[in-house]
Amino acid sequence: MLDNYSFAHPEFFWLLVFIPLAIAWYIWKKPKQLATVKMSSLQGFKATPSILPKLKPILFVLRMLAIMALITALARPQTKEVSTRIKTNKGIDIVMAIDVSASMLSKDLRPNRLTALKKVAAEFIEGRPSDRIGLVVYAGESFTKTPITTDKSIIQNALKDIKYKHGELIGGTAIGMGLATAVNRLKDSKAKSKVIILLTDGVNNAGFIEPQIASELAVEYGIKTYTIGIGTNGMASTPVALNPDGTILFRNMQVEIDEKLLQQIAKTTGGKYFRATNTKKLAEIYDEINKLEKTEIEEFRYTNYEEKFRIFVFFAGILLLIEILLRKTLFRSFI
Structure with a gap:
């Protein structure tokens, strides 16, 4: 409850050091405050015990509490409510072109390249709250899965929905088509920075647009391309055909990635090439791209202060009023 309390003039709390001095002075002077009458005998007086003399120090306590409340009021207690508004100065539009x-x-x-990629890509998307992101998928041909948007829920749902269509083991990999489609999604963007993340695990063996032509288009529209080759070095359990029961037949096959082409695309467009040989390395690559493409964000902070000194002034006034009333009534005969 007191977490958001602050004091505009805390230096007034130094006045509290006089409270112990006032208490010491009161204790020292107390014996001299009551008048004494010396009598030879009290036999003619009837004793009437009273508790009021013992309660008299309450007047001093009330006054000290009132002074402490006034000192607190002078320190100006206040609560503050901070609100923030974020303004993106340099937005980045990103299209992720994914080989399917x-x-x-x-x-x-593990469990396979596509599933591992979707998990890592989802974390990457979540870490870019201020950017617009779109999805392009490609195999033998390419198409836009999601246009660039700031609605991360749409992108995440579209990413989850990406899956290999069971039974389609032909069609090849059209890297040029995938890159060209991604360029097409970004060419009209007004963003300060435009980026394509192109991922593939093979060679360009399909489509009617050459990767070199698509790279030149990216350069023309000022689009940087990061390329990722995904796949281990050596042999990998790869789908090669369908079994009679419709399940996929896997065999150990040599991993072939056209790294020279991917390096050329990255170099031509001002990007960078990465090789992901395992899931951990893939996550590290997306993390590095995330650091390379930083969005400039300006944060405005607004602080609303609410003064709370009035309640302490009111409390001090009540204490002083009680002290005066007691002094003029119950303790009048002792003063």
Whole structure:
């Protein structure tokens, strides 16, 4: 409850050091405050015991409490409520172009490349709250899964929905088509920075747009491309055909990634090439891209102060009033 309390003039609390001095002075002077009468005998007087003399120090206590309340009021207690508004100075538009060919079901990443990618990509999207992100998927051909948007729930749902269509083990990998579609989604963007993250696990063997042409288009529209080759070094359990019962037949096959092409795309567009040989490395790559493409954010903080000194002044006034009333009534005969 007191977490958001503050004092505008805390230096007034130094006045509290006089309270112990006042208490010491009162104790020292107390014996001299009551008049004494010396009599040879009290036999003619009837004793009437009273508790009032013992309660007289309450007047001093009330006054000290009132002074402490006034000192607290001078310190100006106040509560503050802080609100923030975030303004993005340099927004980044990002399109993630994802290979969804059959080879993405290979099991060198656990449980397979596609599932591992979706998990890592979801974390990357969650870490870009101020940017617009879109999704493009490609295999033998490409299409836009989600246009660039700031609605992260739409993007996350679309990412979860990406899956390999069971039974389609042909079609190849159209890297050029995937890159060109991503460029098309960003070419009209007014963002300060435009980025494509292109991921594949194979070679360009389909489509009617060459990757080099798509790279030149990206350069023309000022779009930077980060390329990721996903797959282990050596052999991997890869889908090759369908069994008679409709399940997928896996065999250990040599992993072939056109790293030279991916490096060329990244270099031409001013991006960077990465190789993800396992799930941990893939996560590290997305984390590095996240650090490379920082969004400039300006935060405005507004503080609303509410003064609370009035209640202490009111409390001090009540205490002083009680002291005066007691002094003029119950304790009148002792003063």
